Amino acid sequence: MTQKVAVLGTGKIGEALLSGMIRAGWPTDDLLVTARRPERAAELRERHGVRAVSNAEAAKTADTLILTVKPQDMGRLLDELAPHVPADRLVVSGAAGIPTAFFEERLAPGTPVVRVMTNTPALVDEAMSVISAGSHATEEHLAHTEEIFNGVGKTLRVPETQQDAATALSGSGPAYFYFLVEAMTDAGILLGLPRDKAHDLIVQAAIGAAVMLRDSGEHPVKLREAVTSPAGTTISAIRELESHGVRAALIAALEAARDRSRELASGQS
Numbered sequence: 001m002t003q004k005v006a007v008l009g010t011g012k013i014g015e016a017l018l019s020g021m022i023r024a025g026w027p028t029d030d031l032l033v034t035a036r037r038p039e040r041a042a043e044l045r046e047r048h049g050v051r052a053v054s055n056a057e058a059a060k061t062a063d064t065l066i067l068t069v070k071p072q073d074m075g076r077l078l079d080e081l082a083p084h085v086p087a088d089r090l091v092v093s094g095a096a097g098i099p100t101a102f103f104e105e106r107l108a109p110g111t112p113v114v115r116v117m118t119n120t121p122a123l124v125d126e127a128m129s130v131i132s133a134g135s136h137a138t139e140e141h142l143a144h145t146e147e148i149f150n151g152v153g154k155t156l157r158v159p160e161t162q163q164d165a166a167t168a169l170s171g172s173g174p175a176y177f178y179f180l181v182e183a184m185t186d187a188g189i190l191l192g193l194p195r196d197k198a199h200d201l202i203v204q205a206a207i208g209a210a211v212m213l214r215d216s217g218e219h220p221v222k223l224r225e226a227v228t229s230p231a232g233t234t235i236s237a238i239r240e241l242e243s244h245g246v247r248a249a250l251i252a253a254l255e256a257a258r259d260r261s262r263e264l265a266s267g268q269s
Helices: 012-023 038-048 055-061 071-084 100-104 120-124 139-152 160-171 173-190 195-216 220-227 233-243 246-265
Strands: 005-008 031-033 064-067 090-093 113-117 127-133 153-157
Touching: 005 012, 005 055, 012 031, 012 038, 012 120, 012 139, 031 038, 031 055, 055 071, 064 071, 064 139, 090 100, 090 139, 100 113, 113 139, 113 160, 120 127, 127 139, 127 160, 139 153, 160 173, 160 246, 173 195, 195 220, 233 246
Parallel strands: 005 031, 005 064, 064 090, 090 113, 127 153
Antiparallel strands: 113 127
16 A cells, blocks of 8 residues: 655755655655745755645645654644644654654544654764654554664664653764764864864774774774773873763763753753
């Protein structure tokens, strides 16, 4: 049976998801988009060959609704959608911090909701999308959501109680690595390297380390120890990181991100 999917509020992540679905073989006739600005809708229509519709038409027409608007805009969108969403529609939320209960309370009783936290590497098909079922979502709904998000990377199922932690670790995670690369590039300049060469060295080191972490099956401690010779350069650097409390700062940063996710869920701006 043909499944029509609508991406509502199609920004960068929504468009990345849309293009990933098209590359994975979804027929463009089965894909709908909505956008706040008419010029954005026209851009999506021209670029991807999909049909741009109103939110209400998407709710009436599509079998799956993927809501990619910002958390602060989700309440208004649901108010607009609620009169048009039958209880057999699958609603997929990509909004940070908002629990599935928020949607279930505003939509028809029994509406299946799946919560997804993806991240910006969806733009290069390297996302990690963390998926949780609402109280009415079935295995079939979860599998369908995985099929959609597998087009832009990997997926992982977790209980919804772990979503705030996943948001802190994975949803916000790319920013921490960009911050680290920025700091290390500045250090390279301080040490006498041109910015472009320092950048290239750090980026390739990051890619190589990530591939080794993914493919070797080794614990990160073992991989680090393989680089850390006695009385060498690496152990001197590690000692400075530890003395400046970098490990503790990272833990505190992730706790702060988790707490902010919880604040968003409670409606705090």
